Amino acid sequence: xxxxxxxxxxxxxxxxxxxxxxxxxxxxxxxxxxxxxxxxxxxxxxxxxxxxxxxxxxxxxxxxxxxxxxxxxxxxxxxxxxxxxxxxxxxxxxxxxxxxxxxxxxxxxxxxxxxxxxxxxxxxxxxxxxxxxxxxxxxxxxxxxxxxxxxxxxxxxxxxxxxxxxxxxxxxxxxxxxxxxxxxxxxxxxxxxxxxxxxxxxxxxxxxxxxx
Amino acid sequence: xxxxxxxxxxxxxxxxxxxxxxxxxxxxxxxxxxxxxxxxxxxxxxxxxxxxxxxxxxxxxxxxxxxxxxxxxxxxxxxxxxxxxxxxxxxxxxxxxxxxxxxxxxxxxxxxxxxxxxxxxxxxxxxxxxxxxxxxxxxxxxxxxxxxxxxxxxxxxxxxxxxxxxxxxxxxxxxxxxxxxxxxxxxxxxxxxxxxxxxxxxxxxxxxxxxxxxxxxxxxxxxxxxxxxxxxxxxxxxxxxxxxxxxxxxxxxxxxxxxxxxxxxxxxxxxxxxxxxxxxxxxxxxxxxxxxxxxxxxxxxxxxxxxxxxxxxxxxxxxxxxxxxxxxxxxxxxxxxxxxxxxxxxxxxxxxxxxxxxxxxxxxxxxxxxxxxxxxxxxxxxxxxxxxxxxxxxxxxxxxxxxxxxxxxxxxxxxxxxxxxxxxxxxxxxxxxxxxxxxxxxxxxxxxxxxxxxxxxxxxxxxxxxxxxxxxxxxxxxxxxxxxxxxxxxxxxxxxxxxxxxxxxxxxxxxxxxxxxxxxxxxxxxxxxxxxxxxxxxxxxxxxxxxxxxxxxxxxxxxxxxxxxxxxxxxxxxxxxxxxxxxxxxxxxxxxxxxxxxxxxxxxxxxxxxxxxxxxxxxxxxxxxxxxxxxxxxxxxxxxxxxxxxxxxxxxxxxxxxxxxxxxxxxxxxxxxxxxxxxxxxxxxxxxxxxxxxxxxxxxxxxxxxxxxxxxxxxxxxxxxxxxxxxxxxxxxxxxxxxxxxxxxxxxxxxx
Numbered sequence: 001x002x003x004x005x006x007x008x009x010x011x012x013x014x015x016x017x018x019x020x021x022x023x024x025x026x027x028x029x030x031x032x033x034x035x036x037x038x039x040x041x042x043x044x045x046x047x048x049x050x051x052x053x054x055x056x057x058x059x060x061x062x063x064x065x066x067x068x069x070x071x072x073x074x075x076x077x078x079x080x081x082x083x084x085x086x087x088x089x090x091x092x093x094x095x096x097x098x099x100x101x102x103x104x105x106x107x108x109x110x111x112x113x114x115x116x117x118x119x120x121x122x123x124x125x126x127x128x129x130x131x132x133x134x135x136x137x138x139x140x141x142x143x144x145x146x147x148x149x150x151x152x153x154x155x156x157x158x159x160x161x162x163x164x165x166x167x168x169x170x171x172x173x174x175x176x177x178x179x180x181x182x183x184x185x186x187x188x189x190x191x192x193x194x195x196x197x198x199x200x201x202x203x204x205x206x207x208x209x210x211x212x
Numbered sequence: 213x214x215x216x217x218x219x220x221x222x223x224x225x226x227x228x229x230x231x232x233x234x235x236x237x238x239x240x241x242x243x244x245x246x247x248x249x250x251x252x253x254x255x256x257x258x259x260x261x262x263x264x265x266x267x268x269x270x271x272x273x274x275x276x277x278x279x280x281x282x283x284x285x286x287x288x289x290x291x292x293x294x295x296x297x298x299x300x301x302x303x304x305x306x307x308x309x310x311x312x313x314x315x316x317x318x319x320x321x322x323x324x325x326x327x328x329x330x331x332x333x334x335x336x337x338x339x340x341x342x343x344x345x346x347x348x349x350x351x352x353x354x355x356x357x358x359x360x361x362x363x364x365x366x367x368x369x370x371x372x373x374x375x376x377x378x379x380x381x382x383x384x385x386x387x388x389x390x391x392x393x394x395x396x397x398x399x400x401x402x403x404x405x406x407x408x409x410x411x412x413x414x415x416x417x418x419x420x421x422x423x424x425x426x427x428x429x430x431x432x433x434x435x436x437x438x439x440x441x442x443x444x445x446x447x448x449x450x451x452x453x454x455x456x457x458x459x460x461x462x463x464x465x466x467x468x469x470x471x472x473x474x475x476x477x478x479x480x481x482x483x484x485x486x487x488x489x490x491x492x493x494x495x496x497x498x499x500x501x502x503x504x505x506x507x508x509x510x511x512x513x514x515x516x517x518x519x520x521x522x523x524x525x526x527x528x529x530x531x532x533x534x535x536x537x538x539x540x541x542x543x544x545x546x547x548x549x550x551x552x553x554x555x556x557x558x559x560x561x562x563x564x565x566x567x568x569x570x571x572x573x574x575x576x577x578x579x580x581x582x583x584x585x586x587x588x589x590x591x592x593x594x595x596x597x598x599x600x601x602x603x604x605x606x607x608x609x610x611x612x613x614x615x616x617x618x619x620x621x622x623x624x625x626x627x628x629x630x631x632x633x634x635x636x637x638x639x640x641x642x643x644x645x646x647x648x649x650x651x652x653x654x655x656x657x658x659x660x661x662x663x664x665x666x667x668x669x670x671x672x673x674x675x676x677x678x679x680x681x682x683x684x685x686x687x688x689x690x691x692x693x694x695x696x697x698x699x700x701x702x703x704x705x706x707x708x709x710x711x712x713x714x715x716x717x718x719x720x721x722x723x724x725x726x727x728x729x730x731x732x733x734x735x736x737x738x739x740x741x742x743x744x745x746x747x748x749x750x751x752x753x754x755x756x757x758x759x760x761x762x763x764x765x766x767x768x769x770x771x772x773x774x775x776x777x778x779x780x781x782x783x784x785x786x787x788x789x790x791x792x793x794x795x796x797x798x799x800x801x802x803x804x805x806x807x808x809x810x811x812x813x814x815x816x817x818x819x820x821x822x823x824x825x826x827x828x829x830x831x832x833x834x835x836x837x838x839x840x841x842x843x844x845x846x847x848x849x850x851x852x853x854x855x856x857x858x859x860x861x862x863x864x865x866x867x868x869x870x871x872x873x874x875x876x877x878x879x880x881x882x883x884x885x886x887x888x889x890x891x892x893x894x895x896x897x898x899x900x901x902x903x904x905x906x907x908x909x910x911x912x913x914x915x916x917x918x919x920x921x922x923x924x925x926x927x928x929x930x931x932x933x934x935x936x937x938x939x940x941x942x943x944x945x946x947x948x949x950x951x952x953x954x955x956x957x958x959x960x961x962x963x964x
Contacts, residue, residue: 061585062594064909066840069282070585077549091272108272111760113728113778125728129774131764134547163721163730176567178763180774 077104080203087204090128090192094203098196101137103171105130107146107192107205110185126185126209127161128192131178132171139171140196146181150190150209158183158192185209242859244900245837249908250860251596252514254521254587257304258576259297259459259532262606262639263288263830265616266573272617272762273573275581276832280601283588284834285842285902291643291849292605292826293654293889295679295707298367298458300604300826304850305375305461307888309657311348311365315677315707317447317458318367322421323432324466325349325365328372331873332658337881337891344874344881344888346373347658358661359672365659368428371466371479372873374880374887376520376857377491378467382866382878384486385519389462390500390507392526392562393455394419400539400565401556405503410453412440417470418492419455420463421446428466430474449537451768454526459604461522462497482877483868500525501560508559508586517592519861529579531603533571534617534772535765540575542567544582551582559586568764570772572617588834596908598835598860602853606827608639608680608736617761617773632737633681633818640676642825643847647894650847654825655889662822669819673706676823682711682816706823711801711814720745722793727755727779727786729793734775735759741812742799743779747791753812754798755780825849833898836908844901854890856897 061070077093080086086094093106110126130146132139143160150156158181160166167179192205264270267277267286293303298317299310313320326349332342346369350360380387394414396407416426422433423440435446444450447458462468467482468491481491489495498505500523507523510516528536544561546552557563561582580601587593607616642654654675656662662674670683683706720731724747736757743752754777761773781787802811831848834840858864864885866878875881881891889895900906 059589059591059594061588062836064836064840065283065588065834069279069840071550109760111758111774111776113756113758113776125726127728127760127776129760129763162723176764176766 078203082200082202085193085201085203087191087206090205090207092205094205095134096194096196096202098202101135101139103132103136103139104134105132105194105203107194109192110207110209112209123184123186124209125182126158127180127182128158128207129178129180131176133176135171135173135175137173141167141169141171141177142198143167143179143181145195145198146192147195148183148185148190148192148207150186151188152186154186156183156185156190242897242899243856244903244906245860246906247862249596249837249906250598250835252517252519252521252592253598253600253857253860254523254593255600255602256523256525256580256583257301257459257530258525258601258603259527259530260605260607261531261573261603261616261829262608263290263828265607266603267830270616270618271573273577275577276573276601280580280584280832280834281843282841284599284832284838284840285844285904287831287833287844287846287848287902289643289650289828289845289847290602290831291641291654291828291847292603293642293850294660294675294826295605295640295677295823297604298464299675300850301459301461302369302464303888304854305377306369306373306465307344307851307854307886307890308346308369308373309655309659309889310675310677311346311657311659312360312362312673312677312706313365313367315660315673315675316362318421318435318464319447320363320436321366321432321434322368322416322426322428323366324368324370324428324471326370328370328873331370331372333873337893341655341892342658344891345657346370351659356661356663356672358659360659366428366432367464368432369465369467371471371482373465374467374482374872374875374877375461375465376854376863376887377462378482378868378877379858379863379866379880379885379887380520380861381483381485381491382868383861383863384866385861385863386485386487387496387520387522388505388510388518389418389460389497389522389524391419391455391460391498391524392500392529393453394460394497395499395502399452400543400563402563404557405499405501405560410442410450413443413446413450413453414455414457416457416463418463418468418497419457419460420469421457427472429471449527449533451537454528454533454536454538455524456527459527459530459532460524462492468492482870482872501562503560506559507583511586511590511592514590514592514595517590520857523583525576525579528571528575531571531573531576533575535768535770536566536569536571536575537768539564539566540569540571541578541582542570542575544578551585553586568766569768569770570762570764572762572772574617574762584834594836596836598833598837600831600833600853602831603829604826606639606829608636618759632815633821636680636816637818637821637823639680639827640674640678640823640825641827642675642849643828644849644852644892645847645896646892648896652824652847654849654851655892656824657889662824664820667819670822674823675825676706676827678706678823680816681818681821681823682814683819711803711811711817714800714810715798716795717798718795720793720796722747722779722789724789724791727788728776729779729789729796730774730776731796732771732773732775734777737816738777738798740815741801742810743796744799745793745796747789747793748779748796749781749787749790751782752779752787753782755784755786833902835903837903837905839905842904846896846899846901848896848898851889851892852895852897854888855886855895858885858887858890859897 077095078086078088080094080096091108093104095104107128107130109128112124146158148156161180161182167177187209190207193201194203195201292300294310296317299314302308302314325346330347330349332345332347335343337343348360348365350364351358354360377387396409412423415424416422420426425431426433470481471479484490494505500507527533528540539562541561543564543566544552553559641652643652644654656675660675661672663671665671717731717733720729722729734757738754739757741754757777759773759775763772779787799812801814802808803817804813868877880886
């Protein structure tokens with residue numbers, strides 16, 4: 001190709017247009033070459049997921065692995081705000097963010113006694129475990145800020161389970177806490193909700209009350 | 213459809229062609245893969261969880277439960293071969309069946325099971341199902357001719373019992389055994405590898421228990437007493453060294469370690485690695501996190517990655533301990549939950565400080581989340597890698613001994629799992645596929661046989677070791693004069709024992725306001741026991757039990773789950789205490805048909821059902837040769853696994869044909885390279901249900917045609933990878949440009 005270009009007679013007018021075309025062709029060939037090199041260099045690897053864990057000295061993930069499995073935590077820890085409360089399943093964590101602080105909070109449960117008994121009551125005692133950690137400021141803590149709601153829009157106000165240490169009123173950075181809440185609820189679906197200011201819900205955990 | 217058979221020739225999945233590609237075929241191995249397709253295997257072996265505990269959400273271990281199966285294939289019926297742990301590890305690498313000492317994790321002494329002459333060497337696989345098995349000489353003194361009790365058998369196999377690693381040596385394949393904590397346990401905050409933190413705990417050859425002077429022939433390590441200074445246990449984790457030798461198969465075979473016999477000179481191992489060194493040197497038995505010979509070091513290039521990597525996490529990270537004695541890696545993750553590979557020491561998660569001490573499947577998830585992304589991103593994995601995450605044995609799904617956090621009956625998918633002998637027997641079930649048929653049995657071997665008395669009661673533990681089923685007190689009592697002739701004293705109990713006696717739970721609390729008694733000691737099989745104590749009404753019993761977790765204790769003495777039960781009366785109706793409750797006593801349990809005064813029926817009592825295996829654990833495999841998100845229902849077990857590995861690495865092509873007591877290293881017992889019970893006639897190794905993308909790369913259609921696996925034509929866009937398509941595009945563009953120049957030149961010449 002280059003010899004052809006070199007041998008092409010220099011001309012004005014149409015010839016200069018041809019020279020321009022040659023330059024465009026050269027450029028196109030160069031671009032193609034770069035593409036080839038890039039393609040070969042990236043062969044077999046998926047583009048690195050921006051949030052995926054990064055291992056120095058290693059390549060990216062192979063392309064056959066489903067992309068949505070490479071950042072395991074992205075679908076388990078949601079972010080909840082007043083503007084956009086998180087809706088997740090019981091047992092999963094939520095990173096709640098407010099202008100003043102953020103905190104990782106998990107609600108697990110309910111623990112339900114009486115399963116497998118000959119008679120299943122329409123309601124049962126439900127116990128949830130609330131854990132909070134990774135606070136970045138002073139996070140208010142009050143069992144009364146939790147409420148649950150069932151399929152029939154009945155709202156329950158679980159109470160602090162007696163016998164356990166009282167949680168601090170404020171969770172500060174570096175602190176972790178765990179406490180249990182209890183309410184008697186109807187069997188079926190429900191949502192546990194947290195409104196740290198007593199009014200605005202920031203996170204909701206879906207659960208099922210089951211005693212059969 | 214015509215088939216173009218390209219025998220032994222690889223067919224790349226990405227083929228650029230304008231015309232539809234004809235179907236192509238390759239000769240398949242038993243696995244459905246062409247020989248050599250899989251070049252690197254990483255086995256990560258975890259501890260003591262049933263399929264229900266692991267893969268149904270019961271323990272909130274989402275990475276293993278959800279994420280990894282989405283990347284590969286989930287084997288729903290993968291079975292351990294026995295209880296408890298050690299016999300499973302040994303079976304995996306040698307095909308040897310258990311004896312009572314290996315079933316009890318070598319709790320007494322690391323002595324030799326017997327000489328080579330005790331290997332069943334007469335006949336062949338067709339004439340004797342136990343051909344090639346080690347027949348414990350201690351059986352000779354037993355009425356049954358088998359079932360010698362704990363302490364009499366020994367745990368170490370003589371030189372003529374080969375292992376998979378001997379076969380890899382002979383086949384020229386590299387291998388390495390990695391374990392957390394061996395030869396040095398990284399301590400939180402340390403900035404460099406700290407060797408030998410607990411001297412003489414695993415200083416024996418190949419990281420065996422005890423000092424370097426350990427010799428199963430002449431000086432076996434005592435596993436229960438006379439510990440070296442600083443050692444408190446060989447069979448459980450210590451805070452500063454959570455490695456346990458019972459979970460690492462290498463030191464238990466003199467075929468790997470060699471031997472010094474009492475009356476003779478050194479007996480060398482069967483062979484040594486083809487790439488130099490010895491079986492037990494630092495290049496073959498390594499600390500997982502060693503900066504010079506550890507996993508991350510080796511993953512840097514395919515050339516430094518062994519063909520086969522055995523990975524044993526420590527007793528915390530393998531899900532064994534409910535509450536960890538030491539680091540559970542919970543401090544090795546960033547605030548967003550991703551692994552922190554850089555602090556404080558790069559790629560050494562045990563130098564971080566744990567934020568809790570929770571074990572079980574929570575801890576194993578942390579381990580897997582940390583290491584599997586590293587393996588998946590390594591060059592070797594992309595060159596035909598296979599990651600295999602499995603367990604040694606299954607424990608019941610319900611909270612039985614504390615290392616499964618929740619009750620199965622809290623959750624829909626496993627609501628049928630109840631703490632009774634039926635579900636316990638299921639936990640002991642065997643499974644494998646013979647001649648294309650799934651079966652619920654496995655060979656017992658010559659040492660742990662099954663048998664019944666005239667009443668149909670099982671006399672012996674079998675491979676399942678009665679791990680979860682109590683046996684008739686008449687056979688388990690210790691007064692010899694009262695033991696019937698058809699009960700074998702001291703052995704029939706196996707791993708479980710007699711029905712539980714009375715128990716006091718001092719920490720139980722309750723009040724008149726609720727029928728729920730808080731009791732962190734309660735477990736599911738306590739259901740039905742009578743409850744007595746201050747303010748407990750007469751005739752009260754343990755109703756449904758709830759254990760929920762994991763909790764996240766900040767010390768190693770905390771509780772990993774929260775337990776409670778409903779107090780019920782004799783009719784099953786809820787009963788409230790009459791006042792505050794502080795401490796309760798549970799009644800003794802007994803044979804339902806022969807209850808003594810004060811006993812309640814034992815839900816785990818049944819003498820008539822055999823305990824045949826190690827239970828369904830499930831297993832996950834990830835590879836370019838496996839379609840993500842697939843499932844297999846075929847029954848497999850550790851023997852199938854061994855046969856699969858032997859076939860993947862084509863060990864029968866190895867050069868070691870020296871005749872052993874039974875078979876050879878490379879030929880195995882069947883001439884096809886299969887050792888022990890991996891050579892069972894008709895045993896199915898992992899097949900196309902597992903390696904369901906046999907041409908690798910982007911999954912495409914295939915079918916079986918006689919002895920070939922046939923790749924079917926795909927649409928062009930599916931067959932054309934970027935690496936092929938881009939150069940083609942460039943060539944086409946270049947050719948077009950040349951054509952254009954030629955035309956222009958011709959035009960200009962004509963004009964001039």
